[in-house]
Amino acid sequence: MKRILLLLAVFVSATVTAQNAPDSLQGWKISGVTSLTLNQASFSNWTAGGENSVAVSALGKLFADYTNGNFSNNNALTLKYGMLKNESDKHARKSEDLIELISQFNQKFSKNWSATGQINFNTQFANGYNYPDDSTVISKFMSPAYLTIAPGLLYKPVEYFSILMTPITARTTFVLDQDLADVGAYGVDAATYDTIDGVRTKIEDGENMKIKVGAFVEFYFKKEIKTDLTLESRLNLFYNYLQDNNIPDDKLPLDMNWQTFVNYKLNSWLSANVFVHLAYMPGDVFIDRDVLSGKSKPVPNEKLQVLQTFGLGLAYNF
Numbered sequence: 001m002k003r004i005l006l007l008l009a010v011f012v013s014a015t016v017t018a019q020n021a022p023d024s025l026q027g028w029k030i031s032g033v034t035s036l037t038l039n040q041a042s043f044s045n046w047t048a049g050g051e052n053s054v055a056v057s058a059l060g061k062l063f064a065d066y067t068n069g070n071f072s073n074n075n076a077l078t079l080k081y082g083m084l085k086n087e088s089d090k091h092a093r094k095s096e097d098l099i100e101l102i103s104q105f106n107q108k109f110s111k112n113w114s115a116t117g118q119i120n121f122n123t124q125f126a127n128g129y130n131y132p133d134d135s136t137v138i139s140k141f142m143s144p145a146y147l148t149i150a151p152g153l154l155y156k157p158v159e160y161f162s163i164l165m166t167p168i169t170a171r172t173t174f175v176l177d178q179d180l181a182d183v184g185a186y187g188v189d190a191a192t193y194d195t196i197d198g199v200r201t202k203i204e205d206g207e208n209m210k211i212k213v214g215a216f217v218e219f220y221f222k223k224e225i226k227t228d229l230t231l232e233s234r235l236n237l238f239y240n241y242l243q244d245n246n247i248p249d250d251k252l253p254l255d256m257n258w259q260t261f262v263n264y265k266l267n268s269w270l271s272a273n274v275f276v277h278l279a280y281m282p283g284d285v286f287i288d289r290d291v292l293s294g295k296s297k298p299v300p301n302e303k304l305q306v307l308q309t310f311g312l313g314l315a316y317n318f
Contacts, residue, residue: 071106112156
């Protein structure tokens with residue numbers, strides 16, 4: 001309930017601020033969308049069956065763009081959080097959780113090309129669990145977190161589409177929770193153990209960060225397809241040059257992240273949106289109770305990860 005009240009407060013304050021903010025401020029252009037979606041289902045003597053449930057999700061997307069001659073700075077902040085409570089569940093479950101900040105600096109040197117530097121950072125708000133086991137924490141704020149620093153060239157033939165290419169990119173994975181770091185969660189090096197007097201004893205802590213160096217390319221598309229219908233899609237690929245023991249020898253050391261957001265503004269206060277997130281990160285591993293207790297070793301996640309959400313509710317676009 002505290003999280004829901006906090007989300008309501010953030011939504012209201014963001015909306016009020018957006019209404020009072022000018023479209024531009026000394027070269028800055030501010031835009032974005034905030035939404036709050038509530039879903040509820042109730043069944044009583046329903047022949048086809050069903051389970052009572054309630055869900056709430058909040059979304060905030062803020063864009064801040066600065067232009068001064070051939071120099072530009074583009075910033076995008078995405079905040080998403082959702083909770084789902086089924087009647088049979090003892091506690092509410094987290095359904096979505098994302099904090100993502102992308103900042104790009106560009107110095108244009110020709111019509112379509114710019115020297116650029118981009119910083120990507122993402123993590124989550126709250127603990128994640130290995131459902132239906134709601135007592136085993138497998139992720140936390142800053143566990144994991146990902147920071148990508150990508151200097152390179154930006155090709156932008158039209159206003160709504162660009163390609164960022166960087167031959168040398170640094171990507172750091174952070175796992176600040178020591179229990180998760182000790183088992184090698186999210187690809188960091190696990191703790192070292194030994195058996196002393198028949199007792200498994202930790203000799204050295206697991207690493208809290210892991211640095212990768214590789215090539216990075218990002219395709220970005222954002223356009224109002226028709227009046228009040230906006231499509232935003234960001235696909236990035238990272239090829240790791242360094243040896244990663246978490247990736248099987250027959251697998252390509254390539255991380256893929258593809259986020260697509262479609263927002264349809266129904267009127268001033270209502271909108272429908274669809275969010276699809278595809279990820280392939282073979283260096284990540286599955287974490288469960290047995291891994292955390294030391295009974296088994298983490299297994300690389302070689303499968304495509306898919307997240308899809310649909311929302312229809314209170315929203316404000318600015």
